[in-house]
Amino acid sequence: MAILEIRELVAGYAERVLIRNLSFLVPTPTFIAIIGHNGSGKSTFLKALTGQIPYKGQVLVQGQPLPTRMGAMARTLSYLPQKNNVAFPILARELVVMGLFRKKRMLEPYGAADYQRVEQVLDQLHISHLSNRTFTDLSGGEQQLVWLAQLMLQETPLALLDEPTQQLDVYHKKRVFDLMASWVQDQQKTVLCITHDLLNLLPLQGYLLNISQPNPQLEKITPETIMAHQQFLENKQVLVR
Numbered sequence: 001m002a003i004l005e006i007r008e009l010v011a012g013y014a015e016r017v018l019i020r021n022l023s024f025l026v027p028t029p030t031f032i033a034i035i036g037h038n039g040s041g042k043s044t045f046l047k048a049l050t051g052q053i054p055y056k057g058q059v060l061v062q063g064q065p066l067p068t069r070m071g072a073m074a075r076t077l078s079y080l081p082q083k084n085n086v087a088f089p090i091l092a093r094e095l096v097v098m099g100l101f102r103k104k105r106m107l108e109p110y111g112a113a114d115y116q117r118v119e120q121v122l123d124q125l126h127i128s129h130l131s132n133r134t135f136t137d138l139s140g141g142e143q144q145l146v147w148l149a150q151l152m153l154q155e156t157p158l159a160l161l162d163e164p165t166q167q168l169d170v171y172h173k174k175r176v177f178d179l180m181a182s183w184v185q186d187q188q189k190t191v192l193c194i195t196h197d198l199l200n201l202l203p204l205q206g207y208l209l210n211i212s213q214p215n216p217q218l219e220k221i222t223p224e225t226i227m228a229h230q231q232f233l234e235n236k237q238v239l240v241r
C-alpha cells in the first residue's frame with residue numbers, strides 16, 4: 001500500500017487554478033522536495049493537503065483519505081506553515097512542548113518526561129541554548145528552529161513543511177536537511193518540504209516535484225536532476241496560470 005497517493009488533485013483560488021490534475025504515488029516512506037518559482041502554487045498545494053482550501057481529487061495516506069476533523073488529522077499529519085505568529089511572550093520550551101498535544105488528554109499538564117523529550121529535540125537541532133529564552137525575543141531563524149522542534153515532537157507519519165530553512169544560516173540549513181533525511185531513513189516518515197535551497201538537496205535521497213512545470217511529476221533526486229531543475233528555474237519565466 002502506498003504511503004501517499006495523490007489522485008487528480010486540482011486546487012487554487014477563485015478563477016485561478018494553480019494545481020492542475022496532479023497525480024503521484026509514493027510507495028515507501030520518502031522525502032519529496034517541492035520546488036518552483038515564487039507564486040507557482042507550492043504553498044497552495046500544502047494548503048489543499050491540510051484542508052485549508054477546497055480541492056478536487058483525492059489524497060490518500062496509507063490508503064485512507066485524509067481525515068477532515070482536526071484532531072484525527074493531527075495524528076497523521078504535521079504541518080509547518082511559512083509564517084507562524086505568536087503574539088504573547090512564552091518560553092521556547094513551552095512552545096515546543098505543545099507538539100505533544102495530541103498525546104495528551106484534555107487539560108492534562110505536561111510533565112518531566114515531556115520536557116525531557118523537548119530537550120532531546122532541541123539538542124538534535126543544536127538549539128538547547130534557546131530552551132529558556134522568550135520566544136518572541138528570538139531572531140527569525142531561531143524562531144524557525146523552535147517551530148521545527150515542535151513539529152518533531154508530533155512524530156506523525158507525514159510531515160509537510162513550507163520553507164523550513166528559509167531564514168536559517170548555512171550551518172542550520174544543513175542540519176535541518178540532514179534531520180529530515182534521518183526522519184525518513186530511521187523513523188520511516190514521509191516528508192514533503194517546500195524549498196528554494198536546491199543545492200542543499202544534493203546529498204539527499206528522494207524526489208523533486210517542480211510545481212513550475214506544466215505537468216509536475218516526481219523525479220528522483222540526483223546531481224543531474226537538481227542541476228537541470230536549477231537551470232530551468234533560473235531561465236524560465238514564471239508560468240502565468
Ligand SMILES: Nc1ncnc2c1ncn2[C@@H]1O[C@H](COP(=O)(O)OP(=O)(O)OP(=O)(O)O)[C@@H](O)[C@H]1O
Pocket residue numbers: 013014018036037038039040041042043044045
Ligand atoms: N487566499 C488567496 N486568494 C487568492 N490568491 C491567492 C491566495 N493565496 C495565495 N494566492 C495566490 O496564489 C499564487 C500562489 O501562491 P503560493 O503561496 O501557493 O505560492 P508559492 O509557490 O508557495 O510561492 P513562494 O515561493 O513565494 O512562497 C500567488 O500568486 C498568490 O498571490
